[in-house]
Amino acid sequence: MNNTVTILGCGSALPTREHFPSAQMLELRDKQFMIDCGEGAQIRIRQYGVKTNRLNHIFISHLHGDHWFGLIGLLSSFGMLMRTADLHIHAHPDLEKMLKPMLDYCCADMPYRICFEPINPNAHELIYEDRSTLVYSLPLKHRVPSCGFLFQEKERERHIIREMIDAYEIPIHQIAKIKQGADYVLPDGRIIENSRLTTPPTPSIRYAYCSDTAYSEKLLPWIEGVDCLYHEATYDDSMQARAKETMHCTARQAATIAQKAQVGQLIIGHYSARHSDKTTLLKEAKEVFDNTVLAKDGACFTINSKITK
Numbered sequence: 001m002n003n004t005v006t007i008l009g010c011g012s013a014l015p016t017r018e019h020f021p022s023a024q025m026l027e028l029r030d031k032q033f034m035i036d037c038g039e040g041a042q043i044r045i046r047q048y049g050v051k052t053n054r055l056n057h058i059f060i061s062h063l064h065g066d067h068w069f070g071l072i073g074l075l076s077s078f079g080m081l082m083r084t085a086d087l088h089i090h091a092h093p094d095l096e097k098m099l100k101p102m103l104d105y106c107c108a109d110m111p112y113r114i115c116f117e118p119i120n121p122n123a124h125e126l127i128y129e130d131r132s133t134l135v136y137s138l139p140l141k142h143r144v145p146s147c148g149f150l151f152q153e154k155e156r157e158r159h160i161i162r163e164m165i166d167a168y169e170i171p172i173h174q175i176a177k178i179k180q181g182a183d184y185v186l187p188d189g190r191i192i193e194n195s196r197l198t199t200p201p202t203p204s205i206r207y208a209y210c211s212d213t214a215y216s217e218k219l220l221p222w223i224e225g226v227d228c229l230y231h232e233a234t235y236d237d238s239m240q241a242r243a244k245e246t247m248h249c250t251a252r253q254a255a256t257i258a259q260k261a262q263v264g265q266l267i268i269g270h271y272s273a274r275h276s277d278k279t280t281l282l283k284e285a286k287e288v289f290d291n292t293v294l295a296k297d298g299a300c301f302t303i304n305s306k307i308t309k
Helices: 041-047 071-080 094-106 162-167 172-179 217-223 237-246 251-261 279-286
Strands: 004-009 023-028 031-037 055-059 087-091 114-118 126-129 133-139 147-153 206-210 228-232 265-269 292-294 300-302
Touching: 004 041, 004 265, 023 041, 023 147, 023 206, 041 071, 071 087, 071 094, 087 094, 094 114, 133 217, 147 217, 206 217, 217 251, 228 251, 237 251, 251 265, 251 279, 265 279, 279 292
Parallel strands: 031 055, 055 087, 087 114, 206 228, 228 265, 265 292
Antiparallel strands: 004 023, 004 300, 023 031, 126 133, 133 147, 147 206
């Protein structure tokens, strides 16, 4: 099972022929999570053949239009496709106030339920949990309340060694406990330590999304050591003043965050329409953090664990 992130859009406020506004589809532990939903996100979903049958949660970082204007179209299309499963939208509480009148007017007969899950973009806290995944908010530094997201797999079970099951005639009803770390007690009272019966679990994956934000080292403790970081890199070095004014980052600043946080891989995106050629952005980022790649609409990145590299 691959853990992947597909870039549906990695441009900034002004769409270009090459890049649509921000939107991603994250696949983690056989679940789908959408991160931001800029204008045209559903068009990209169709163009790239991205399946949405396991999509039940959408996370919106902030309420600038290039991060959520695609929602009404996507939600309407789900209705026409006769979706029946509940869909949860995690966002600043003001999103419901803005979106609900449009839904009431345009999508009154939806066959599924839309559940708004308010989040506080100014707090670092757990905002979603299921059996295998945790999602935390990451307060960002922007012109409006904005937060990134940290997606984290829960620790997996240990791998039991098949030969040990046979050697100690371990009954089936004991195997689950052993995978969870328990020792095994033989009928004669002898204890077989778990470390002899199992091998370590597959490393858990951590993926962080940080856009839109000015340079902020407050992120470092929360994203330290993540396997993959998506960080906005709106401008190159020549536009540092503009980056400061609009509370965005340069590619070099994004790479500095990645280097200081010791992440596994950095994906940069949210490009200004001023940058038709992204090679300068990549060059400046790689001078600080070599394992940097450029986001591209339609690109699908596999998220690998740092531990297994």
